[in-house]
Amino acid sequence: MTLLECINGPEDLKGLSQDQLTRLAGEIRDVLIETVNRTSGHLGPNLGVVELTIAIHRVFDSPRDRIVFDTGHQSYVHKLLTGRAAAFGSLRQRGGLTGYPSQAESEHDLVENSHASTSLSYADGLAKAFTLRGEPDRTVVAIIGDGALTGGMAWEALNNIAAAKDSRIVMIVNDNGWSYQPTIGGLAEHLAAIRVNPRYEHVLHYIKTTVSRAPLVGAPLYGTLHGIKKGIKDVLQPQVMFEDLGLKYVGPIDGHDERMLETALRRARDFGGPVLLHVITRKGFGYPAAEQNEIDCLHQVPAAGAAPGTWSRVFGDEMLAIGARRSDVVAITAAMLHPTGLAQFAAAYPDRVYDVGIAEQHAVTSAAGLAMGGMHPVVAIYSTFLNRAFDQTLMDVALHRLPVTFVLDRAGVTGPDGASHHGMWDGSTMQLVPGMRIAAPRDARRVAELLNEAVEVSDGPTVVRFPKGKVGGEVEAIAKLGGMDVLRTPPEGLGQDVLLAGAGPMALTGLQVADRLADHGIGVTVVDPRWTKPVDPALAEAARQHRLVVAVEDNGRVGGFGDAVARLLRDHDVDVPVKTFGLPQEFLPHGTRDEVLEEAGLTPQQLALRITEAVARRSSGEAPDTQEAAPETRPVD
């Protein structure tokens, strides 16, 4: 029996000897490497926090003390130590453990959001609540990476925490010098006088001498640490930054020395007010394949980079071509250069790409500034993270009618990252933005086409949204309807029963639906709107020729493309009924993309069934039954 198998909760850690803790750390690393390579997930970040998480659970009393993981992608070790080791093999699988903290899984988990830079704000609020409730002995522990610390919210929270002298908050800065890529330390460059902290030098020396003895990792690791060094000095220089803010600073601590970590954590816990503990870790520690991975230390496996054949890569290739033609086109990423497909553009045009850190709000307003200055920025961002910058998109970009193109990768169902990562909001929130135009390409050719159209728009913002993963086959239009592509007309002998408009890849799903409906004698016209905002008025005219209009989208049903189609028909006094199919407006759990789409009733088979029923009801003159009021996306038996 392994030591890990004997750990059913943090209590079981407390009696272990230092030797046993070292053995346990090794076992945890083995489990992480074996499991995550099989299930997918965040590997490098978790390998880096093994000793840190053990030490936290030995020093603090969870769940009475609350532990908040910033972003939460580094909470696997915590899961293993809080009674979930046996279930760990189900990580990120449908019905299995989630890839982030989950209150449903454990009383030790609290924050599930997975959007970065929030932990210090949660900690601020929790500590205030404990004080108000007369529970002054409870401590809040926030673990925040140096990447997440580049987000504005973290600094807004620090500003408040510094003033909350009685708040028992231990802020652990897990400084590995990386977010997806080496963390950018722009803040720091404003610091004129940089002093060298001797204890920090000591840590570097320690890591240099111990790690450079390891045959494979030595030199590159030291090189990386040297890179980190500047960041630490600049951004996290205690005297300059945190102590001037009025925060108690402890560190820097070697984050792989469990005993030293415990000592520091005890001191921080017993201080009785906010303390910032600066811990230096190595992303991917103990696994050469991760430590040596130059792109992102195996931040995620499989890598989130833009592999050939993915939507992200198609976008990246076209950006490269546009970059060659248009010297005014610049690219912005919020710490996700490789995953968003911008790496090639960055290599070719290093002066025209800006990695702003995990700072989506700033990214968007900075894009507004670039546009005001005569450039055409392309902000490449995951769909779910644009939520962060809604106000900036609305008021800083759209209000000024600025030509900024938002390229929203991972739009729609994303899969194993679960509720906080599904990109199911932008199709609705962007519909609210005056002057915004939204493109949804159905295939690779349309990504190129629509991206080019988007960067030609000079009087307002544009969105190009596409999903995660591999791009499917290409389908050419057989006719045009206004600006839309007609992909299919009813086969001979069948009437114009249904006009089906499928947004983005849902247009291709629509073709499969049409095949199935033809087998039932129902004639379907399938159109790809290409632009889902504004909806082409030609759709209203085409609707008059059909008995039922169907809109399908990979986005929340509320306020998305389907609602925009229904509104267009109302505005044009078209009385043809409309059925809208999209994701239920709920926080959808993790699973593969196909599993989640099936759960939402969006497979061709499920859609065909619902549409057949709707046509049949209308043909028989039957009033819509009560089911009609239920979400349309539910699969029917």
Ligand SMILES: Cc1ncc(C[n+]2csc(CCOP(=O)(O)OP(=O)(O)O)c2C)c(N)n1
């Ligand atoms: C608002 C937001 N933007 C982007 C991301 C994507 N993301 C997940 S982890 C990560 C890097 C985090 O770096 P850091 O906080 O230093 O943690 P590490 O992985 O290095 O331990 C990024 C950019 C996110 N989760 N939230």
